[in-house]
Amino acid sequence: MDQNKIPQATAKRLPLYYRFLNNLQMQGKTRVSSKELSEAVKVDSATIRRDFSYFGALGKKGYGYNVEYLLGFFRKTLDQDELTEVALIGVGNLGTAFLNYNFTKNNNTKIMLAFDADPEKVGKEIGGVPIYHIDDMEERLGNVKVAILTIPAQEADRITERLVVKGIKGILNFTPARITVPDDVRVHHIDLAIELQALVYFLKHYPLEKMGNEEENTY
């Protein structure tokens, strides 16, 4: 691909920058510095300049960055004009929340369909998204390449296997199960129970100083 040299850490921050630049533009601001951006998104200003520099010289010394220009640049870079269709598997507590939300704000992703094993749920719609039976998954999935997994952990391996066979390439996994996939399938785990436990652990074992800020408090 074009820019394979961009660090993954940078790539993960791009949507954040993009979102904030959109806010700025809606407020009518035409210009922004890395320092301003830094305060808003809580990322060190040097890191922001470094991140931007991977794409070339986007700013002007002594001036900063032009919001309009930067926004246009990121719109292209982040493929904001192409819609990526997503499937959601498991319409329980979490799945329902995601369907209602559906990542509507300024996004290039949309949950198009959902699956569940519960006949009570099948046939209904939530947030405009139709819910089909899990048995019909293969025939309904079509060309969708990204799935959100919000089923019970013990179902995760079986369903993942089926998703992979059907050609899914990206999975956002909310189950505690560490699923096994071939090398060409990307899985991002979001393990909410662990996030909470880790936060508690850090609070007890890594106390922060009121002043001094040696230790960063977000990461």
Next chain:
Amino acid sequence: MDQNKIPQATAKRLPLYYRFLNNLQMQGKTRVSSKELSEAVKVDSATIRRDFSYFGALGKKGYGYNVEYLLGFFRKTLDQDELTEVALIGVGNLGTAFLNYNFTKNNNTKIMLAFDADPEKVGKEIGGVPIYHIDDMEERLGNVKVAILTIPAQEADRITERLVVKGIKGILNFTPARITVPDDVRVHHIDLAIELQALVYFLKHYPLEKMGNEEENTY
């Protein structure tokens, strides 16, 4: 604190190890190697051995680790016997999901109370957790030190300010807002829209190889 030298990356994996060791014990296994663990939690076996080694020599060469012993050790290290009380702010789509779930499995954290601004919700219970009005937050919060934030983004700064004044030390922030806190308060951002966008970005710009696995597919 006792073990301030443990890398943050290691600390974040501890709950994961702990959970899997629990599973092993329930299956009646008495012994486990770093290789087996590695396959289950998808962390390199050398990394696992290094992680454990920060706590001393927990294993035996040629044998592996004793499940019972390791589990006992981590129970203490992760303070699994102390309950950390948590408050949830904003009982909407996400908040409701968390209340129903309430991190019940083998956990040392519990959502004790919730707050919302909507009079329809106030006075009810979800998953056994009482919902109070946000106006009563200060008087109800008591000594709770950890909060989960699931309110609309534009409310985030105002509520955060109040939480900080009341003495909250850890916030799990699900809003897209990058909240501002003093140095002694720890915030973990979980930005679900960005996680999805980042996954899509990686799929398009960092294609993985079917074989070879140069690039790790989870992180």
Next chain:
DNA sequence: ATTAAGTCGTGATTAACTTCACATATTCAC
């Protein structure tokens, strides 16, 4: 007792990312 297989713990290395610090360029007020 000897040997082969298994596994840990860790020094050394490599890799990824962040932050410092400053030369350089631009803007703005007067």
Next chain:
DNA sequence: GTGAATATGTGAAGTTAATCACGACTTAAT
């Protein structure tokens, strides 16, 4: 114009974490 203020882009240094690779020890089988 001129000078002060501003802010980028980046080489260099620093930080953190992942991985390699192997000596040392354990187990179990013959």
